[in-house]
Amino acid sequence: MIPIKPVGPGTAPGAPMAPAATTVAASPDAHVASAAQAANAYLKPGILNLQSLPPLSLYVHFPWCVRKCPYCDFNSHEAQGGFPEQEYLDALRADLEGALPLVWGRRIHTVFIGGGTPSLLSAAGIDRLLSDIRTLLPLDGRAEITMEANPGTFEAEKFKAYRDSGINRLSIGIQSFNSRHLEALGRIHDGDQARRAVEIAQASFDNFNLDLMYALPGQSIEEARADLAAAIDCAPPHLSLYHLTLEPNTYFAKFPPALPDDDASAEMQDMIEEATAAAGYTHYEVSAYAQAGRQSRHNLNYWEFGDYLGIGAGAHSKLSFPHRIMRQARYKQPKAYMQQVAAGNPVQEEREIGRGELGFEFMLNALRLRDGFEVNLFAERTGLTINAIEAELNAAEAKGLLYRDYRIIKPTVLGQRFLNDLQEMFLVDQ
Numbered sequence: 210m211i212p213i214k215p216v217g218p219g220t221a222p223g224a225p226m227a228p229a230a231t232t233v234a235a236s237p238d239a240h241v242a243s244a245a246q247a248a249n250a251y252l253k254p255g256i257l258n259l260q261s262l263p264p265l266s267l268y269v270h271f272p273w274c275v276r277k278c279p280y281c282d283f284n285s286h287e288a289q290g291g292f293p294e295q296e297y298l299d300a301l302r303a304d305l306e307g308a309l310p311l312v313w314g315r316r317i318h319t320v321f322i323g324g325g326t327p328s329l330l331s332a333a334g335i336d337r338l339l340s341d342i343r344t345l346l347p348l349d350g351r352a353e354i355t356m357e358a359n360p361g362t363f364e365a366e367k368f369k370a371y372r373d374s375g376i377n378r379l380s381i382g383i384q385s386f387n388s389r390h391l392e393a394l395g396r397i398h399d400g401d402q403a404r405r406a407v408e409i410a411q412a413s414f415d416n417f418n419l420d421l422m423y424a425l426p427g428q429s430i431e432e433a434r435a436d437l438a439a440a441i442d443c444a445p446p447h448l449s450l451y452h453l454t455l456e457p458n459t460y461f462a463k464f465p466p467a468l469p470d471d472d473a474s475a476e477m478q479d480m481i482e483e484a485t486a487a488a489g490y491t492h493y494e495v496s497a498y499a500q501a502g503r504q505s506r507h508n509l510n511y512w513e514f515g516d517y518l519g520i521g522a523g524a525h526s527k528l529s530f531p532h533r534i535m536r537q538a539r540y541k542q543p544k545a546y547m548q549q550v551a552a553g554n555p556v557q558e559e560r561e562i563g564r565g566e567l568g569f570e571f572m573l574n575a576l577r578l579r580d581g582f583e584v585n586l587f588a589e590r591t592g593l594t595i596n597a598i599e600a601e602l603n604a605a606e607a608k609g610l611l612y613r614d615y616r617i618i619k620p621t622v623l624g625q626r627f628l629n630d631l632q633e634m635f636l637v638d639q
């Protein structure tokens with residue numbers, strides 16, 4: 210089945226860290242090496258020759274929430290009476306400083322502050338974070354700067370201050386406007402707070418996304434339709450519509466709620482296609498719908514196999530160098546992360562993506578895009594020629610899962626439906 214859960218560097222990037230081609234624990238004495246020496250190790254001759262480096266994004270993970278939702282497997286921890294705001298912001302700054310040699314001179318095109326619930330941060334906290342980022346990195350003047358926000362944390366003044374500090378896009382975790390379903394999802398807000406959150410967002414932000422989930426416990430098609438209509442009524446420039454999935458190691462996995470059956474959720478998916486199209490939204494990625502020109506630039510960079518530096522607890526990075534592409538993951542537990550930053554080594558796992566994995570990793574991301582990708586992008590981002598996946602492309606085309614011409618490669622309607630099967634065709638034995 211199609212992966213419908215969002216992917217982001219906070220928890221699960223486009224591709225998992227394991228199995229690793231070359232898994233190495235980050236060098237324990239990395240912090241004593243000079244910044245230049247550290248960077249040199251990544252610049253050595255290697256398995257690839259990239260003609261240019263891709264666009265670079267910054268992801269910042271905030272790992273606390275008021276309460277852990279029973280369906281959620283993101284790296285989020287109950288704040289239980291508070292969280293160490295200053296200490297965490299200090300750690301983020303030190304983390305970023307330590308990572309600078311890996312991205313020296315590269316402009317940042319988008320920033321995403323995700324979680325967790327980053328809207329638990331005070332206005333002064335967000336202001337400090339953004340000023341640290343601007344001080345340390347060349348942030349593009351037109352950068353898209355998104356923050357995730359939970360409707361249970363909305364205060365008009367605070368959100369106005371976020372905007373004044375430079376946040377220019379909000380991603381609001383509405384999930385549903387129906388209080389009964391919100392309760393079943395263990396959310397900290399009800400339907401009225403969801404509506405109020407959108408009003409507050411609209412007062413200061415012209416660019417925002419609403420996250421909605423469907424196929425919720427006990428949800429009928431009519432209720433799903435009413436939820437989507439309520440969301441569309443708010444005229445959000447962007448909508449993320451996720452089929453609720455039962456993730457391993459969550460409360461729902463242990464105590465599964467009664468969910469709509471496959472026929473009912475397929476009917477909901479059809480309803481979503483019709484209603485979003487009628488309201489002028491383009492379905493451009495598995496779960497993402499946008500008004501013209503309002504696609505998420507940050508997420509598009511993931512799907513186009515761009516680079517991202519992820520700082521904060523559990524954040525993942527994918528960074529290209531002229532002769533290699535690296536993945537990194539930082540310590541997940543907030544306390545361990547802060548301790549490791551203080552010790553000069555927040556990276557828990559680091560590995561180079563092997564040549565044999567690159568085709569799959571690229572396709573895993575790019576095939577999520579309904580319009581696919583330009584053929585040249587494959588070589589640009591992987592350093593391989595398209596011939597490296599010629600046999601797999603032909604096989605997918607023969608099965609009717611893939612369309613290709615001299616210019617573009619994209620999943621067919623059948624390929625979109627069986628996206629996992631299509632993606633797996635590019636997984637070659639190492």
Ligand SMILES: C[S@@+](CC[C@H](N)C(=O)[O-])C[C@H]1O[C@@H](n2cnc3c(N)ncnc32)[C@H](O)[C@@H]1O
Nearest residue numbers: 215280281324325326359382420451452453454
């Ligand atoms: C990283 S979460 C953070 C958003 C924010 N903390 C919140 O919940 O309000 C981003 C989105 O992923 C979606 N999501 C999380 N867990 C999911 C699951 N098990 N199935 C489907 N969607 C899920 C939700 O719509 C959520 O808003």
Ligand code: SF4
Nearest residue numbers: 274277278281285325
């Ligand atoms: S608020 Fe968001 S990140 Fe936090 S537990 Fe709930 S779904 Fe997960």
